[in-house]
Amino acid sequence: MKDFLLADNLNELFRFAFALTGDHQEAEDLLHSGIERALKSGLEAVEHKNAYVRTVIRNYWYDELRKKKVRQDHTQVMIDEEETISLLEPDPEQVVMDEIQLERSWKTLSDQQRELLYLWCILGMSATEISVELALSRGTILSRLHRLQAHLQKSHSKQVQHD
């Protein structure tokens, strides 16, 4: 439990919450609520605390998000994912972008895309590992990764034209 409460570890979870919310203050509130729920559910007895807290935070965020946003956003994403894209796993090392361009693209990303970016680039998860984390099929994850890659590359191209 002591390791879990170290500032470095809490900041890692904060960055995950930030990926979901896209906003600094909302991320702090979400992290606080998530850890509070996790502690009440017996976090101390859990072996993989960070993964457990990410699950609690994720579930709590999407509950709150669905109360605020229109359902069509979620439905449209689900329809798009039925289209088959390449089964090859994209490589985050191959997508060219610097941090200024990423910061500009940040606001154009959905919470789902931001979360995916975090799991893919920060935690270094493979498509299989992400599929286990999010309890989704590997095919769905590959589809989302390809769309994320395409979105970032498109966003990067637009910025290069304007610069």
Place this chain on the structure above:
Amino acid sequence: MTKSVKDAAKQFFNEQSLSDEGLQKILALSQTENRHVDSTTQHSSNKTTKWWVRYGLAASLLVISFWFGLKGINQYQQAHRIELIVAEVVKNHSNLKPLEVNSSNFLQVVNYFDQLAFLPSITQLTLVNDQLGQQLLGGRYCSIQGFTAAQLRMENKIGQFSTLFQTEDAEEFSMIPDLHLESNPVVRFNKGYQVSLWREKGLLMVLVEPASSIVN
């Protein structure tokens, strides 16, 4: 210099961190939890122990650890998860928070839960309870171990309430029997309630009812 999105993301995220106030609030949360633990263990930590008592205890622990092995630890973790769920649902049930949808029509209640990633279902055990005169009163959102859940409240002929919790089945619930494979749910008793846990139709189901209303 052009980088990869991986490097850019690492740099971008590393610039984000909790404020001092945010960090203190979270640490304060854990201290509130620890105070409950400390108050029950303080008296024992002040006692002195003889060396031969410590030696004996250490030797006993080694024997016990060898005896249980990894399988025993795994069983403990699984059992502990069940106890956590039982405590959580009993607390939720006994709070009797106001229902968000009031109806005796199951379909009408299910239609209210449009923000769930699963479809609440009638279970075989609900059908059994119909024979005991249970009537559906309505439902509300809740959570089980961090997973969003539906809470369905029922009332029997003598005015006692029971609650059926449903959430999506997950790896965390794998120790709970699947009704399609095994015949009986796990049953626990907690604070005068009987709690039955089982998995059915891809869902985790947990039923909380007064132990005194059970007809044997």
